[in-house]
Amino acid sequence: MKKIKLTRANKSxxxxxxxxxYYQQRALGHNTEKTGRLILKINALPADKKATFSTEExxxxxxxxxxxxxxxxxxxxxTDAADDMLLKLx
Numbered sequence: 001m002k003k004i005k006l007t008r009a010n011k012s013x014x015x016x017x018x019x020x021x022y023y024q025q026r027a028l029g030h031n032t033e034k035t036g037r038l039i040l041k042i043n044a045l046p047a048d049k050k051a052t053f054s055t056e057e058x059x060x061x062x063x064x065x066x067x068x069x070x071x072x073x074x075x076x077x078x079t080d081a082a083d084d085m086l087l088k089l090x
Contacts, residue, residue, distance in 0.1 A: 001052050001053070001054060001055070002052070002053055002055075002058060003050045003051065003052050003053075004050065004051060004053055004058075004088055004089065005048065005049065005050045005088070006042065006045055006047065006048070006049070006051065006088075007047060007048055008047040008048075009081050009084070009085075010081070010084060010085045010088060011042060011043075011045065011047055012081075013065065013068070013081045013082055013084075013085050014042055014061055014064075014065060014085055015039060015042060015043060016068060017061070017064035017065045017067065017068040017082070018035060018038065018039050018042070018060070018061070018064050019039070020064075020068075021035060021060075021063075021064045021067070022035045022036060022039060034056070034057075034060070035060065038057050038060060038061070041057075058089055061085075061089055062086065062089045065082055065085050065086055065089070066082075066086060068082055069082035069083065069086065
């Protein structure tokens with residue numbers, strides 16, 4: 001378990017990263033319960049408050065935010081918000 005403070009920008013970037021992963025897993029017929037619960041948990045958090053996340057939740061956030069970051073880099077887009085979120089997760 002680890003406490004992470006999510007700013008508005010970090011909350012937004014994490015939700016943007018998790019949503020495509022959720023829909024991809026759903027389309028493949030995989031279980032989306034954990035991802036869905038994580039999305040709801042993050043969405044319900046007030047900005048700039050610390051929340052406790054399990055190791056599995058942090059791993060999922062790291063993976064999806066890194067995927068979003070790499071997609072943006074490949075398109076030549078701005079990645080500072082994704083980089084900031086990844087630093088908070090480690």
